[in-house]
């Protein structure tokens with residue numbers, strides 16, 4: 261696939277590959293709506309140029325569930341009413357996955373730090389923090 265040198269990873273995912281689960285908010289690294297995992301770590305895909313990811317592993321929200329089967333993390337978001345409009349949710353989930361993949365028993369402070377780059381205009385954050393802290397693996 262040919263990509264323009266100035267195309268961002270976010271544009272590549274949404275516009276070329278049709279993976280619209282990753283949301284486009286600010287495009288300047290402020291909102292976290294575009295968060296994906298790059299080699300297992302949460303990054304803002306709007307700040308990464310597509311050519312930079314050649315040969316690297318990218319995981320988007322589409323890769324989180326197993327078909328129709330939600331992960332315990334996603335189930336916990338539903339159980340805690342942590343999804344309202346849903347715009348922030350894919351990015352929140354990817355930041356949370358990064359945290360839970362690298363920390364066995366994160367504190368509330370760890371959780372809040374992990375999602376500090378993800379803005380939510382609806383929930384007030386507490387349900388999201390509770391959902392991440394209460395994931396049943």
Ligand code: FES
Pocket residue numbers: 283284285286287288289290291292293294295304305306307
């Ligand atoms: S769209 Fe990337 S941080 Fe807002």
Ligand code: FES
Pocket residue numbers: 342343344345346347348349379380381382383
């Ligand atoms: S649920 Fe609406 S922005 Fe977070």
